Every structure is written in C-alpha cells, then in structure tokens.
Amino acid sequence: GALISVSADSVFMVADALMGASTVVTGSAEKAPEKAQSVMRAQFRAIAERRGIDPSVGEAMVDEELAIEGLVEAGKLLTLTTDEAVRVGYAVEVGGFDELLELLGVADAEVRVPGVNWAERLVRFLSNPLVAPLLLSIGTLGILIEIKTPSFGVAGTVGILSLAAFFGSHWIIGLAGMEELLLLAAGLVALGIELFLVPGFGIAGLIAFLCIGSSIFLALIGNLPTWSDVTRASGIIFMAGLIVIAAIYLIVRQLPARAGARGIFLQSATSTADGFVSGTARQDLAGHEGVAITDLRPAGTIRIDGERLDVVSDVGFLPKGTRVRIIRSESYRHVVEPVDGVAGA
Structure with a gap:
C-alpha cells in the first residue's frame, strides 16, 4: 500500500x-x-x-x-x-x-459514487465462505444420487445448477479460470457417459469425481494461492463433505420412516417365516435324464421332460448335445453328470 x-x-x-x-x-x-x-x-x-x-x-x-x-x-x-x-x-x-x-480545483465537479448492484451482491453471496460449502454439498449430493439412480432427473439438474452457481460466482470474481471450467466440463461429460452409456459406478464415474473435485479445489484456492488459501479451501471442502455425509445419512436412515416417503421406499420385510425363500430343492428331479442344449462350462442349460433347467456339470466341461442325469438338487443349484460317462452320448 x-x-x-x-x-x-x-x-x-x-x-x-x-x-x-x-x-x-x-x-x-x-x-x-x-x-x-x-x-x-x-x-x-x-x-x-x-x-x-x-x-x-x-x-x-x-x-x-x-x-x-x-x-x-x-x-x-x-x-x-x-x-x-x-x-x-x-x-x-x-x-x-x-x-x-x-x-x-474541481470543487464544482459532479461526484458519482459507484454502488453495488444486485448482480454484485448475488456474486458476493454465492462466493461467501458460508454459502460455498452449501452449493458444493447440494451439487455433490445431486450428482451422487444421479449416479445411483437410472436416467437423468431432478437430483442431477439441481446438482449441476448448484455447481454452476459455485463456479460462476468464483469465475466472475477471478478465482476460477478456464482450467477449472474445462475440468468441470470434462467431469460432467464423464458423468453423462456414466449415467447414459455405462450404467453403474465405474471408470467414467471415478474420472467424473476426480475432475469435478479438482476443479472445485482449484477454484477455491485461486491463481496465486497462499497457504491460508489452501487451508481455507480444505476447510470448505471438509465442511461440504460433512454436510453430504449427514444428508446421505438422513436420506437413508430417516426419510423412509416419514409418512410422506412411504410411497417411495419399500416398508415391508421378507422372511422365511412368511414363506419367502431364495429357492427350493427339486428332489423330484434326482435321477431324471435330459439333453444339454448349451455347452456346460460347467454351468449351462439342459432340457428335461420339456422343461429348460439351469444346471452345473459335476465333471467339468460337457459339450452341447450330451445326455446327462441329475444326481442332486441343492436349492436353486442342480448338479448333473453324463449318463454314459462319455460326452455326447
């Protein structure tokens, strides 16, 4: 100064x-x-x-x-x-x-004092250290929910808008540059691939998480970061992480118990006492013979008494067309062996 x-x-x-x-x-x-x-x-x-x-x-x-x-x-x-x-x-x-x-010598000059307009106040509000973690939390939570649910919906839209508000405000005040925006764009593209082309969380989801996380951290520390900038950015990300964890806990643990959510979450439980079982043994099939309609590697399918049945070979590989006999039935698992001990008999 x-x-x-x-x-x-x-x-x-x-x-x-x-x-x-x-x-x-x-x-x-x-x-x-x-x-x-x-x-x-x-x-x-x-x-x-x-x-x-x-x-x-x-x-x-x-x-x-x-x-x-x-x-x-x-x-x-x-x-x-x-x-x-x-x-x-x-x-x-x-x-x-x-x-x-x-x-x-300008005593009679008109003095104009620039004020802060609504757009500047909005940017200051969005980039406030107390508001930024909330935007990050909502954005991250929306993306996580979108990854775990089919198609694209409200959660993803809210998440993207929250991240856009965060990065937009930081870009306007000069903390976020083109590098951060390109990283964010790459993360959103990877997220789109994860959602629409490769269902389930995989490599594309990991790339999206790393790109978006890196862009957030770089936007928080600015172009010429000091140690205090790094500390402040770490604190904001840590706070956002806590909010996301708390929100996930509330969604998973608390929301299903709410009356308004009973139509969304399954409330009933299944148990063997009520007759719910994963499968039952077919002891009536023991000794019956059939023909393999696919290769048994060792799992495959046979036809027996006009019925298709998934089985497992007890002797390893058996080619399609082999005549087999069911030697035991264990719940949903049926074990077979060749009738004559010779493949293709």
Whole structure:
C-alpha cells in the first residue's frame, strides 16, 4: 500500500492516517529473504528520487536496520503519521473529501459514487465462505444420487445448477479460470457417459469425481494461492463433505420412516417365516435324464421332460448335445453328470 501511495504524483492524507511498514513477507506472513527486501528498497528509492523527496524515508519503511533522526530508531520499521508524512514531504494533509476537491480545483465537479448492484451482491453471496460449502454439498449430493439412480432427473439438474452457481460466482470474481471450467466440463461429460452409456459406478464415474473435485479445489484456492488459501479451501471442502455425509445419512436412515416417503421406499420385510425363500430343492428331479442344449462350462442349460433347467456339470466341461442325469438338487443349484460317462452320448 505504501509503495503504491508514494508512486503517485500527489499523496493526500487525512488526520490519523498512517503510511509505512512495507517489509516484504511470504504467504505464511514471515519476513521474505534479503533478495526480496533489496528489490523493495530499490523501488522506494527510485520513486523517491523521481519525486524529489528523501529516499531514506521510503527505505526505512522496508528495512528496520535504518535509523532516521526524529522519525525512527534502528531495529524498528518506519510508519509515518499524517504530520510526519507532511513534514518529510511524502504527503499533503486534507480535512476531508470536499477540501481535496478544492485543492484539485474541481470543487464544482459532479461526484458519482459507484454502488453495488444486485448482480454484485448475488456474486458476493454465492462466493461467501458460508454459502460455498452449501452449493458444493447440494451439487455433490445431486450428482451422487444421479449416479445411483437410472436416467437423468431432478437430483442431477439441481446438482449441476448448484455447481454452476459455485463456479460462476468464483469465475466472475477471478478465482476460477478456464482450467477449472474445462475440468468441470470434462467431469460432467464423464458423468453423462456414466449415467447414459455405462450404467453403474465405474471408470467414467471415478474420472467424473476426480475432475469435478479438482476443479472445485482449484477454484477455491485461486491463481496465486497462499497457504491460508489452501487451508481455507480444505476447510470448505471438509465442511461440504460433512454436510453430504449427514444428508446421505438422513436420506437413508430417516426419510423412509416419514409418512410422506412411504410411497417411495419399500416398508415391508421378507422372511422365511412368511414363506419367502431364495429357492427350493427339486428332489423330484434326482435321477431324471435330459439333453444339454448349451455347452456346460460347467454351468449351462439342459432340457428335461420339456422343461429348460439351469444346471452345473459335476465333471467339468460337457459339450452341447450330451445326455446327462441329475444326481442332486441343492436349492436353486442342480448338479448333473453324463449318463454314459462319455460326452455326447
């Protein structure tokens, strides 16, 4: 801030304003190496020489080892008050905005103060650290539901719109660039392949998850991230993950118990006491003979007494046309052997 201020041809300060303390720091708020400090000192010196003011004042704002009598002692960075800045020629004091206009000779000029319109307020709201996790949560939850359900419906639409709101707001304020948007587009394409071309969660779903997740993280940290940006982004993603987990828990555990959801979720249970079984043994088939109508590898199909029956060969591979005999029936599994011990008999 101080460097930008002294770079101007004229600097105006109101009472109680401050200027200085311009040591270069790293992203972790630690003092940068001497190489960076030297460049900053040179910049202050060059600007002061151009403006015809004392270069040592600007250098003392960067280097705490410099002492200036009446301003700062060695070991402390220089920060100028308004009176001090006026005394060393770094600024002119004004009583307010109206006085500044008079000094500039434009006291009668029309002053227009730009306000914040509804679109800017909307973008600020959507990019708020408290709102962003909600958009991510809704978007992620919608996509997860869409992956686990057939076709494309409301959940996917809401999910995509939420992600669009998140990325759109971050793109407008300059945090998300074309790289993040391309990653998001690739993720949505992979998601479409997963939903419409390759049912079930597979490679396309994994690619979609990685692309969308990477684009979200990159949009949150910006183009020149600091450690605090990475920490903030991780916190937002962590919070969004917790919201998604809680929402899934409520949907799976709580929603079926609601009266309004009884028409959506199956409420009845099946048990063997009520006569529900996965299959029953056909002991009446033991000893019956039939013909394999497919190769038995060892599983296959035979025809017996006009009925098609799925069986398993007890001796391994048997070619189509082999005459077989059922030797036992185990629930839904029927085991056969060749009648004459010779394939194709």
